[in-house]
Amino acid sequence: MKKRVLSGMRPTGRLHLGNYLGAAKGMLALQDDPDYETLFTVVDIHATTTPYDAKTLQQSARDVFIDYLSIGLDPEKSAINIQSDLADVITQLSFYVSSVMTVARMQHLPTFKDKVKQHPDNVTMALLNYPLLMAADILIYKASKVPVGIDQEPHLEVAREVARKMNEQFGMDFPEPTRFATKGEYVPSLLGEGKMSKSVEGSSIELNDDLDTIVAKLKKAPTDAGTGAAVPTSGGVANLFQFVELFQGEAKRREYEAAYTGSGVRYGDLKKELAQAIFDELRPIQKKRAELEANPDYVDRIIKEGADRSRVIAEATVAEVREKMGLRK
Numbered sequence: 001m002k003k004r005v006l007s008g009m010r011p012t013g014r015l016h017l018g019n020y021l022g023a024a025k026g027m028l029a030l031q032d033d034p035d036y037e038t039l040f041t042v043v044d045i046h047a048t049t050t051p052y053d054a055k056t057l058q059q060s061a062r063d064v065f066i067d068y069l070s071i072g073l074d075p076e077k078s079a080i081n082i083q084s085d086l087a088d089v090i091t092q093l094s095f096y097v098s099s100v101m102t103v104a105r106m107q108h109l110p111t112f113k114d115k116v117k118q119h120p121d122n123v124t125m126a127l128l129n130y131p132l133l134m135a136a137d138i139l140i141y142k143a144s145k146v147p148v149g150i151d152q153e154p155h156l157e158v159a160r161e162v163a164r165k166m167n168e169q170f171g172m173d174f175p176e177p178t179r180f181a182t183k184g185e186y187v188p189s190l191l192g193e194g195k196m197s198k199s200v201e202g203s204s205i206e207l208n209d210d211l212d213t214i215v216a217k218l219k220k221a222p223t224d225a226g227t228g229a230a231v232p233t234s235g236g237v238a239n240l241f242q243f244v245e246l247f248q249g250e251a252k253r254r255e256y257e258a259a260y261t262g263s264g265v266r267y268g269d270l271k272k273e274l275a276q277a278i279f280d281e282l283r284p285i286q287k288k289r290a291e292l293e294a295n296p297d298y299v300d301r302i303i304k305e306g307a308d309r310s311r312v313i314a315e316a317t318v319a320e321v322r323e324k325m326g327l328r329k
């Protein structure tokens with residue numbers, strides 16, 4: 001039997017290069033690998049675990065779904081759904097698996113602690129349960145590979161623990177899911193510190209940014225005098241070199257590194273070329289997006305079909321868990 005793949009993104013804003021390089025590229029690689037059966041989801045229920053706008057959530061989820069298709073996720077090859085179309089089965093499983101995890105374990109997760117710092121007035125049960133909802137997303141399809149950025153590793157650790165305990169205590173056969181990593185598993189912020197993130201203003205380039213916007217954003221990225229005894233390994237310049245590698249290749253990066261310890265790097269030129277290279281990669285995605293937006297009936301149909309295909313697998317897993325846990329049919 002083919003191994004299953006599951007990945008998802010929260011509709012908390014438009015997708016950026018971190019989502020694209022850290023997750024979407026891996027999703028695309030596995031979609032084209034005949035050894036895997038791929039399922040992808042837009043996790044709108046996860047978006048309700050931090051403050052959000054109920055009026056715009058449906059549109060945001062649809063936007064991310066369209067982004068998925070624009071990037072190249074293919075409904076002929078993958079089952080692609082919006083999580084709340086499967087809310088009954090996913091939230092049901094997430095409750096069942098919460099019986100094998102302790103409160104202390106969930107409270108100690110670094111991702112939970114970060115969110116508590118970000119939203120101190122919103123330390124809800126939903127937030128504490130977030131990783132169990134994510135474990136349910138993965139386990140409901142018995143997926144074993146999860147293409148996500150490195151920031152999701154603590155959540156995958158929880159999913160593995162849940163799988164192990166459900167197998168030991170109830171005789172389930174969940175695979176212990178592992179991360180599928182890409183070259184861009186940690187995409188840095190444009191600001192020189194930390195990772196690219198939706199919640200940090202000015203840190204990201206979005207998939208729908210035009211060339212002028214990308215140029216303007218890169219202009220603000222911090223640099224230095226352009227020359228020194230050793231190439232920086234952290235901070236703004238190191239990050240710029242990383243973007244060069246990701247969009248223009250390793251050889252180009254080595255050229256700039258040699259210039260840094262030699263004749264000097266002209267950041268104005270570097271940024272202009274880099275902006276163009278990034279835009280060249282985004283342009284076909286933006287074109288595809290415009291086509292899809294002009295065809296809402298097609299998008300509606302694909303959303304429905306994705307949910308129906310996913311549901312067949314999800315319902316079978318939930319039925320099995322209920323039986324093994326001694327619940328009524």
Ligand code: TYM
Pocket residue numbers: 006007008009010011018019020021022023043046133134137138146147148149150151152155184185186187188195196197
């Ligand atoms: P989310 O919505 O924050 O991010 C979506 C994906 O983008 C990756 N990512 C990055 N990768 C590299 N560098 C960055 N700067 C960067 N920023 C974001 C994330 O690692 C992620 O892969 N908990 C998940 C959503 C989720 C999920 C799932 C994922 C819910 N259920 C089941 C996989 C499987 C999240 O918040 O991702």
